[in-house]
Amino acid sequence: MEWLHRQLLHLKIYSNFIEWTKGCVLPGFSPLPLYTVATFFFREIGKDTLVNKASSLAYSFMLAIFPGIIFLFTLIPFIPIKGFQDQLLSLIELVLPHNAYDAFESTLKDIVKNQNTGLLSLGFLSAIFFATNGVKNLMKAFNKSSLIIETRGWLKQRLIAFVLTTV
Template sequence: MEEKGELKEKISLVKSYVSPDRSQIDILTTKGFIQDLIYRTKNVDMSGMGAQLAYFFLLSFFPMLIFMVTLLPYLNLEQGQIFDFLSDVMPEEVYGLIETTLTDVLNNQNGGLLSIGIIGTLWSASRGVDALMKSLNRAYDVEGRAGFLNRLWSLVFTIALVAVILIALVFPVFGQQIGNIVFGYLGVEESFANVWTFVRWITPPTLIFIVISVMYWIVPNTDPRLTMFSVIPGAVFATLGWLVLTYGFSFYINNFGNYSSTYGSIGGVIILMLWLYFTGMIIILGGLLNASFQKRQLAKESKKQAKSPIF
């Protein structure tokens, strides 16, 4: 009987974390913070929204790659370096999935593909960003902005994300050539080469952090407005989480996972969908962390004011 009683207590404790009564949550405690975060993940349906983001990001993935590789002949850049870089950072199944498509695009240069790539990328990605913006507003329990303004911000953030992805691809691959051109033009000493090597690898994650921070700052339609400083914790989490996910996922798939033998030719698609799904969940979770931190800060300020003497 005592064992059953202890088991019931443990189950009750787990339920208090997983399904808390929000009115009883003390956000100032560690337990209360975790409970508030769990509540928000359920409120925004983080798993469902992650799947929705993965769907729209997948629709934009290939148009964006086609757009990027179609630019190569116009920029006189070597396509071999792009493929080498992609093979290093992507799981083998995903790389095999896109290699044939991109090779066909490069071998059949067509200016129309550039336009199709831009339109396809912006339309699909903007739908995904729009879903992400709805999640961030729901995280703070607020309504989004009016239709036109919301679509405008969605387009702005979509363009920013596409630009960051382009830079993230170009800098590691062609950063050395870019540095040589710039240093040669400016007459800078070769001793700056080591500094440039560091800069070209740190620039992509820095830009990702900036774009995510601005998104976390501007998108939530809160009153009063969020401060830039208040969204840094979630942005740091999302940036580092995405980097760990990308390289860790690639390492796992290449060394332990064998999706091709299980799923055949669609193994690459499944892996890509999983990566996009977890990417969406990480970005949403970063916004939820910021919302819980903000609520905690407001509770601290309210408690401090309540203790202040009244004259």
């Protein structure tokens, strides 16, 4: 990559662009010119740390989706709209492939038609837990990228993540 950069510096348009980025400062990056930000970004991509952080955060938040879906589906029997559950099941049948709907039909009918407070509580608590894990990992990534050492205890971190999740 360095070899390519040195070869391209012989082109006037490329060297002018590099000089322009050394003087251009983007909003929010106040003391740092665009050149410094871009070189840091591409260096981090080369080290794979940025990609690892991004995949870790994506995994953390993706993990919270499934308990959230369980929570939302177990809320449906508590909705007092007549025929809502049947309409929802027919809509799900239209959206899902036939084989997938056949596999989940009995489970979906049980969840959508019967009030299950235990599953509702479990879905809510696990969704909140995994969502706060995602926010906590995001806080950790921000701290690491800003070279900040975390001084708050585990419980305080979890409470801050909970507040950020619910707000």
